[in-house]
Amino acid sequence: MREALVILPSSSITLPPNSSPTPPPYHRHYRRTTAKPKRKPTHSPSHFTSSITTPQSPLLSTLRWDSASGSCNGLKYYAELASKLAQDGRFDDSLMIAESVVVSGVNAAEFAALLNVKLVSGGIVRLLEERKVRSVVELLNGAQQLGIDPLKLLDEDALNALSRECRRTMGCGEIEEVVSLMETLKGCGMPIKDLVKPSEILSLCVSQRKPNAAVRYAHIFPHMDIMFCTIILEFGKKGDLASALTVFEASKQNQDTPNLYIYRTAIDVCGLCGDYLKSRSIYEGLIASKFTPNIYVFNSLMNVNACDLSYTLDIYKQMQKLGVPADLTSYNILLKSCCLATRVDLAKEIYGELKHLEMAGALKLDVFTYSTLIKVFADAKMWQMALEIKKDMLSAGVTPNIVTWSSLISACANAGLVDQAIQLFEEMLQAGCEPNSQCYNILLHACVEACQYDRAFRLFRSWKENALQKDNCEDFGGKTDNTIDLSPTLVVSASIPTRTSASSHGHFSTRVPFRPITSTYNILIKACGSDYYRAKALMEEMKEVGLSPNHITWTILIDICGGSGNVEGALQILRAMREAGIQPDVVTYTTIIKVCVENKDFKSAFSLFAAMKRYQIKPNMVTYNTLLRARSRYGSLQEVQQCLAIYQDMRKAGYKPNDYYLKQLIEQWCEGVIQNGNQRKYNFSTRNRTDLGPESMILDKVAEHLQKDSANSISINLRGLSKVEARIVVLAVLRMIREKYTAGDSIKDDVQIFLGVQEVGIRAVRQESVVKEAIIKLLQHDLGLEVISAASRIGNDRNQDGINHPDKHSNMEENTERVILRHSPTRKPVVLQKMRITKESLQSWLTRRLDASVVQ
Known part of the structure; x- marks a missing residue:
């Protein structure tokens, strides 16, 4: 076919x-x-x-x-x-x-x-x-x-x-x-x-900060709510709160009713990222939807905001008002908030309420409750109350854990009771609780704080000398080769006295792990005092056991080296620190600046401060105070300018300095202008010191005038200053002129002094008159300068173009007059009060001062 x-x-x-x-x-x-x-x-x-x-x-x-x-x-x-x-x-x-x-x-x-x-x-x-x-x-x-x-x-x-x-x-x-x-x-x-694996795709979304891709992927699965929680939490672990909230908002679009599990996760993530205020807005949005949160949402919200005791208590009251019964976790969070706020009295009240509820059978206190209470008293150095809580804990049949024992040991260590702390450590071993590195560090730190340095080293050597190296298959957890574990984990055999031991010697032996960490060696290095070579040897030992020195280690070493007066050695350690890849922080810089200041190496101190600014490391209050209190007196204009610049930088950074000491030094430096070569060192009077109160802006005024270039015409604006403040400003400018003249600068023009304005027709004695009399007396009688007093009428001499035409002055005078007129409270005709120091008298005065210094 x-x-x-x-x-x-x-x-x-x-x-x-x-x-x-x-x-x-x-x-x-x-x-x-x-x-x-x-x-x-x-x-x-x-x-x-x-x-x-x-x-x-x-x-x-x-x-x-x-x-x-x-x-x-x-x-x-x-x-x-x-x-x-x-x-x-x-x-x-x-x-x-x-x-x-x-x-x-x-x-x-x-x-x-x-x-x-x-x-x-x-x-x-x-x-x-x-x-x-x-x-x-x-x-x-x-x-x-x-x-x-x-x-x-x-x-x-x-x-x-x-x-x-x-x-x-x-x-x-x-x-x-x-x-x-x-x-x-x-x-x-x-x-x-x-x-x-879905976890691999989600991990890639999180690492690339692609919340929208993660949301699309979550919609593929029938259990998308669980996926949303996982995604929000993973973004939170990376500190990416913005992406986590993007996923949170996307999860609400497909929900008829709020998913409390997702809300709780979002609140927890706010805590991970440190934005507790955002957790409050999430909670307020849930309340606005007329939906009652469950106990888990309330607990997460209180835990994230535990740093704010008043808000935590307010949420607890709202929870009671909405009929949500508190559980043991709620009370534990309240105790945690009390601990952070150091509210021992409130913690006692909550503990009393918990004991009442426990007797009524409503709840059973757990190890977290007792441990938190013990920490409250430990931080308050109330070690006896901490031990009482321990007795209640044992009576209730609750076994202390490592956190409990650490808090108890810390309570005694904070109170300086080293023997009591070591006794608690022995009780912990006897109870079969395995200590961690924190326990060892607490004991060593207690010895150092009590200046028992030898005892700290004896404890450390005892733990290290009794170590049993894990060198067989059983010790290696099933390893069949002959390799040796070089990790810094030591197992010590401790002989501990006990009253309950049946041994005739009253001792028992137990093996406990000893794992020294970086902070362990930092404590021991601090115990070296001024022994730099011993501290250096400990740092080398750290490296031998596989530990890397951190910025705290290097800072302590710098402090020890500088404490012996070796500034150059401290600076070399700082350079070695950078070469090791460890970036100095504000504490490191403050420490080495302190070393330089104590050894009178001010040039290096200010150079290090400038390096901090270059590396964008923000100085703290200690850094500023260390530099401002570096000198007991000022000898040059540069020194004064340096400290005034630091003072102004400190104010811009938001710190409120106690500038009383600095004002004294500035006043002493300014008054040094009127010293004669044959006079004894000037000891300035304190009779008018009350005029320089904490609100006085004299340092800013002095800094403003000292920053001017003396090569140009100099003007001094004393408007609004008291007579003491005006005196200091005038003397500061004169001393600046003298030092510039000594360095080779010449006097090119008169010095203009502006006192302020006075409205025409006012006969009352004004503040400007008082200041004027004081300044004339200072300049003529104390310094022998020629002063010419003048006044210009402002606001009346206008021609048809409406522009002021006062007497002929320099451009700087005209600018000053315009500023005074602009800030004048009235537009009525005013008189500008001013004085002028002639350049000839300045030249003569400076020559006399220079000759006197040469003769001296």
Whole structure:
């Protein structure tokens, strides 16, 4: 029988015998072979265009005939054809055949069962290796839309190839592409969790700070609420609160009612990121939705805001008002807040309420409750109360844990009771509680604070000398090789006296781990006092046991070296610290500045301060005070300018300095102008010291005038100053002029002194008159300078253009007059009170001073 030929793109196949060439009446679209027409949208559910290759294709009629006769030879034939096309990577052609089969009335599942999965998967693997993921996705989408299960087209090799491609895309950091692929595969019914672990995708979203991609990925899973909580928490662990809140807001869009688990997670993340105020707004939003939080949300909110006792108590009261009963965790958080606020009295009240509830059987106190209470009293140095809580704890049958013992030991250590602290340490060992590094450090620190340095070293040597090296398989936890663990973990055998031991010697032996850490060695280095070489040896020992010195270690070493007066050695340690890759912090710089100041190396001290600013390290209050109190007197203009600059920088940084001492030094330096060569060292009077109160801005005024360039015309504005303040400012400027003159600067102009303004017609004695008399007496009688008093009328001499035309003055005078007029409380005519020191008298005075100093 004659065979009909079906022409497909780039291939041709032969139809089976008994095929009818008559096309079915319901065939809707086809493709011409002579010309490639533009694709038109189809109403088929698939996204691709499927067609028969000729207008008179016998394909569908053949399938109808085989279906009607009950034969499946034709169906197998086309299934094999579709499989081979897929193997060659011609997915569009394979899907066209599949669509034609399904449209003819054949069941999609029946046709899929006849496909050669190995061939189809082979084509999928090949395209995935060629990075043609989109073609594979289109095949799976098309198969699903035809009713064919995409999983039926994939074998194990194809799934592995798809998983490798996902991981490759993740390895390139293309998280958006990975999420889009996962969304598509999920739409195809693929088990995406078997391709890549969800935790890996979420980790990539978090590391790249892509909250929107994480939200899209979460929507793929039916348990998206749990995914949202996980994502919010992971962003919070990275400190990315903004991304965590983005996910939180997205989670609320698909919720009819608030998910309290998500709200609680968001509040906890605010605590992790240190933004407790944001946790309050989240809670307020929940309350605004008319939804009552549960106990877990309240506990998280109180825990995050535990640093604010008043707010925590307010939330506790709101919880009671809303009818949410408090549990033991709620009370533990209240005690924690009391501990942070050092409210021992309130902690006692809460403890009394807890004991009452325990007697009533409402709750049972746990180890956290007792440990928190003990810490409250330990921080308050109330060691006796801490021991009483320990007795109550043991009476209630609650076993202390390591936190409890550490707090007890700390309570006695803070009170300076070293023997009591060591006794508690021995009781802890006897009770079978394994101490941690913090316990050892507390004991060593107690010895150092009590100046028992030798005892601290004896304890350390005892722990170290009795160490048992773990050098066999059992000690290595099942290791079968002969390698030695070089970690700084030592196991000591301690002989501890006890009253309850049945031993005739009253001792027992126990093995406890001793793991010295960096802070352990820091405490011991501090115990070296001024012995620099011993401290250096301890630092080398740290390195031998695998510990790296931190910035605290280097800072202590600098302090020890500088304490012996070796400033250069301290500076060398600072350089070695930087070379070791440890960046000095504000404490390090403050320590070495203190070393320089104590050894009168002011140049290095101010140089280090400038280095701090270059490295953008903000000085603290101690740094500023160390520099401001560096000198007991000032000898040069540069020294005064340095300290005044630091004072102004301190004020700009937001600190409120106690400038009484600095004012004394500045006043003493200024009054030094009127000293004569044959006079004894000037001891300035304190009769007017009360005028320089804490609110006085005299230091700022002096700094303002000392920053002017003496090469230009000099003016002194005394407006608003008292006579004592005005005296200091004038003397400061004169001393600046004298030092500049000694350095080679010449006097180029008169010195203008502006006292203030006085309205015309006012006869009362004003403050400016008092200041004027005091300054004239200072300049003429004490210093022998020639002073010319003058006054200019401002606000009356105007011509038609409306501009003031006072007497001829320098440009600086005109600027000063404009400033005074602008700030004048009235626009009435005023008189500008001013004086002028002639440059000739200044020259004569400076010459006399210079000659006197030479003679001296």
